[in-house]
Amino acid sequence: MSAPQKLRLGMVGGGKDAFIGGVHRIAARIDGHYELVAGALSSSPEKARESGEALGLAADRSYGDFTEMAKAEADRDDGIDAVSIVTPNHMHVGPAKAFLEAGINVICDKPLASTLDDARALARVSPKNGAKFLLTHNYTGYPLVRQARQMIANGELGTLRVVQVEYPQDWLTEEVHNKQADWRTDPSRSGAGGCIGDIGTHAYNLARFMTGLELDALSADLTSFVPGRQLDDNVHIMLRFKGGAKGMLWASQVAPGNENGPNIRIYGDKGGIEWMQTEPNKMWFSPFGQPRQLVTRGGATPIGSDGAIAIRIPPGHPEGYLEAFATLYADFADVIRGDDGNADVLPTLADGVEGMEFIMAAVKSSDNNGSWVGLSDV
Amino acid sequence: MSAPQKLRLGMVGGGKDAFIGGVHRIAARIDGHYELVAGALSSSPEKARESGEALGLAADRSYGDFTEMAKAEADRDDGIDAVSIVTPNHMHVGPAKAFLEAGINVICDKPLASTLDDARALARVSPKNGAKFLLTHNYTGYPLVRQARQMIANGELGTLRVVQVEYPQDWLTEEVHNKQADWRTDPSRSGAGGCIGDIGTHAYNLARFMTGLELDALSADLTSFVPGRQLDDNVHIMLRFKGGAKGMLWASQVAPGNENGPNIRIYGDKGGIEWMQTEPNKMWFSPFGQPRQLVTRGGATPIGSDGAIAIRIPPGHPEGYLEAFATLYADFADVIRGDDGNADVLPTLADGVEGMEFIMAAVKSSDNNGSWVGLSDV
Amino acid sequence: MSAPQKLRLGMVGGGKDAFIGGVHRIAARIDGHYELVAGALSSSPEKARESGEALGLAADRSYGDFTEMAKAEADRDDGIDAVSIVTPNHMHVGPAKAFLEAGINVICDKPLASTLDDARALARVSPKNGAKFLLTHNYTGYPLVRQARQMIANGELGTLRVVQVEYPQDWLTEEVHNKQADWRTDPSRSGAGGCIGDIGTHAYNLARFMTGLELDALSADLTSFVPGRQLDDNVHIMLRFKGGAKGMLWASQVAPGNENGPNIRIYGDKGGIEWMQTEPNKMWFSPFGQPRQLVTRGGATPIGSDGAIAIRIPPGHPEGYLEAFATLYADFADVIRGDDGNADVLPTLADGVEGMEFIMAAVKSSDNNGSWVGLSDV
């Protein structure tokens, strides 16, 4: 059951033609914890106003500017409890800083910023009244991703050795121009990374979240295959983790036949786990020397499950991407209300900074012909 | 984007410990068309009140009784626009009649009733002010189910010949007692059919919806495998459709390893289509003499798509059961607001009556050693 | 390692343009137990001679007639140890009788005959010198099919309840004329059953072999969908087994997208098993209340394996149809040499008669509008 009293939510970005803003709004609605009441929905004032109307915002809470919005909402008695920032990468840090300093909790899309300096600057902000921050690395909300994390932490795989993580897409196989493609391939809005920042960082975060392994160094070979494209559209990385595990990361926007296919395979000296987003309600668990087991979301004899694994409907009935996203929103609602039970599985500002370090390390390594670069080298 | 002005929704049933009520509430929230404002959430007045509080209903709109609720809401200026009926089968018709006669739109879970007489009686009701009725055969909301329906209507499979439809589960493999199991295995609440009514009717509706074929007759062999169980837990049916197509329907609650696996395979003289709920974002399309094609939700070169195919996120990112359910709610919101664009794909009261006829025909055939029984024979 | 001394093999049928004869020859070669030395390869003497030359047979052992061949080979000191009969259905019984009565072991393709009378007559023959008979229901040679049989016999599934067995194909979706299609759709050569005899009998045998269940009665609906076709091309059957288990059998030659897809799902009160020929090196084992396990051919922790499960290469490297077929040949070579270790898993003449009874029972039931017919009713 949802909570009796909804949290008041604002949004920066997410106007007409935006993609991820709509996703955030559905995610906020699914479990009934939030009500959207304010927004600065576009950098174009007119589009901001039109979008606000379309979403049913009161006219005086549809702002033309996030700075004005942060100030005004902080001053209202019924001001927003949290704001979702769903702008392109280069427009994350400004609003995040403004709302945190206004004492308003922040939900921010990834990657955290378009430059590492911006990300680090944000990390130094002192949030007023202890305002909290959530980075929406949404794949961490999948029940089986969280279950795998816990199984690994419990030692079900033994000492980890090999991590193969991938995120293939095909939508940029040819030169394409639309709102989504344009900012993602423009260094001034996306930052120094293209594919590496848009989806490579998801793959890295997924590996990091599930395994708990810390990166020692990486060796990257980034490529821009489509003529005229300024940013990478294919990412090959070899990974070395502290403690000796090794890995590979492949992300691509030019792999025909792949729609949105993040997947991960993790092997230790006692067993293996394999998961892919296209069939997110299933996960292979292979204890060494025994048959593979098909672990299902909420299915028979869950191994390593705990309270962080949100399940809404019986096993077999598929849940998907929106529910995983909603779980982050639901857990963050708990945090806002003072319940930190699942706070340890929520992506943080520190994860956001690390994600930016990962992007910059990959770019630096690739620029240096694949030399090994650590996160502290950028 | 969701609509600026939400519809006011009430609910009958769906209190604490209920399953399907929670599903309806999420479905109503996902696209932002409804706000839950009233309810008669339990036949126990105390539980009704507690559940109303937990859901944030105003105290005066948390009713102890659906009759009272229908009357009171019809009288309010801000009365509900629609009511969701999510009680056990034998408690569908009473509330449905009350709300329709009060001029309030009805969203009702399936099967329509626990007896065919009840179902037919409901079909004779004259709704006040043209109140509408939606039966939540939710699998019809899956994008690829609707796309398949349209491809078949367009003749992509040619003349249909063979329909294999299944719905295997395993949760009643052993004797089990809980709220969900108890009413489903109790003839006084579930009706004359057990497995046939709970999931067999879903399978039948899925075949009927996708193919457009009308049943000529069926031959059924219903079995109750678990000792002491009063209703069938396994359903074997041979189908003959008007025009000559043939089919088989298997539904089971005692098939270990199957969580919730409705699936269908349809073959005509020009090609075949195969779809299963456990991987709902994929569908096989096999034009005869050509390689199988993997059609994906919203994917490359959609064949036969139209406005009825609701897609919220890019292909590859999985949508699931709740989104399919939500699509019925969203389309019905359009109908309530006067937009009938997708009305032709929404399950109706007539579908509910036919579902009951199907259940009774299967029971009758099985009681007569598998004799062929038509829908008009019950 | 293969045996030092090969058995001498003859063949009836299998000349130019034949399909199954070539399969038998490969199966006989794979494990090195047989050498083809004689044949009556075609009913056309010229084609018989040409085919014999092409296969390297000595001219005096390439016969124009099986009767002559049986006599001549029985008289030679170096006469054949066994003969493979790979003619169309109506030409099985004649040669089988001739060779058994000549004291030569017989390997015969299925179904055993084109009429039940012929089959029963053959079963009454007294083989000279204890000559043995093998019916090549080749799917029984798959390692995982045998492993499943043993797991079921060991009680891993508990008491069996439901058996779903299928054999879909699509090659007769349209009217087609070639050597393979012509005799299979001709009652005078194929018998009273079309699809039911060609592949339905495989499905029945697979269910029978794996479960050990005996048929009580069946209710069949056979259809000939392609205009002008004289024999059934789609088979729908409900099954009742002695002891209470129920089943469904679907076989079709008109299901576009299906090449050769025999598959079976078996459920008991303790668990389920699912296997399909298109991925024959994998099998699902689902103990009730536990995650599904993917059992692989020769893989980790085999459950219920025994000497009858022939494995030639390490797990992961796929074996297929020809190896399964070869296992029957290899096991029969053991039998011929006096080792009966695997004799109990080899299909016999009695299985052949039962297969014919099954075909005739299905035809009779279908002719009587799906009335329940037992094997003893034909």
Place this chain on the structure above:
Amino acid sequence: MSAPQKLRLGMVGGGKDAFIGGVHRIAARIDGHYELVAGALSSSPEKARESGEALGLAADRSYGDFTEMAKAEADRDDGIDAVSIVTPNHMHVGPAKAFLEAGINVICDKPLASTLDDARALARVSPKNGAKFLLTHNYTGYPLVRQARQMIANGELGTLRVVQVEYPQDWLTEEVHNKQADWRTDPSRSGAGGCIGDIGTHAYNLARFMTGLELDALSADLTSFVPGRQLDDNVHIMLRFKGGAKGMLWASQVAPGNENGPNIRIYGDKGGIEWMQTEPNKMWFSPFGQPRQLVTRGGATPIGSDGAIAIRIPPGHPEGYLEAFATLYADFADVIRGDDGNADVLPTLADGVEGMEFIMAAVKSSDNNGSWVGLSDV
């Protein structure tokens, strides 16, 4: 149909307890082109003799030594037409040289040698009488692998960009001692590479064969995870091909849940192809902007097939590893008999040398912290 006159085959290695020798013998038998008549089956004279007896070799053709065998067989009128060399890696070159110089055709397992010097020395040998050489990179015999090669050569994928190739196993996850494991983990018998030589070279060859791309340079990170193991058991490599395509290669012997899983994904600017050995009769073909197609072995509307694609049984009936291996033997039989029709798809001595260069380049790169190394740098 097989050929009337079989080729006479000898074998070096492959005695009792050997694995790959038995595979070669089955491969040689499947299509009926060879008869095994001679051997030096073990380096232990007694085991050689016993193994010869078990395989039915004449006593005078079961040799204790390959040098003696080469000489004796070359001198016989009925001497062998070809010899299969199935010894551990370090024992390939000696016999290969001896037989080629004796004018006897050689079929040799991979990798070609345990050192690059040995491999290059062999490549300089002048075969007597034009004796031919076949390297059994057996995966190239799979019908769909050859079909993919031809589709790519025909431009179906456009300009190639990304190649992801893998070969995961799990059998060396723990320390293990048996005949197969011992020599593969011993540098004196296996050479400088462990996993890279045993299966990494298969993956490289598969990519090379299917794409036709030539390697420009590689960056490798080889690891030995199991304590005390002297050779690598996990291989991570980034690949750069001439012309600009990039790739990744992962091979592992320590990935629990993976039996023998070579697989490859190839993407160009017009489409993608994906194939995995565990389901070798299927292949994904994804023309950009269209649905994925499931191409099957011999299935509907083959694209780019030609005479090199050997198919023995109808689509749907699975063929496997042994048939792929047999296809190399069959094609080489054609070559020996003077038919070079499929010679261009058979792995050669030059491929063997390149395979050794690949192994040494990977070892060198890994020893130099992943520096980029070309094949000409070793």
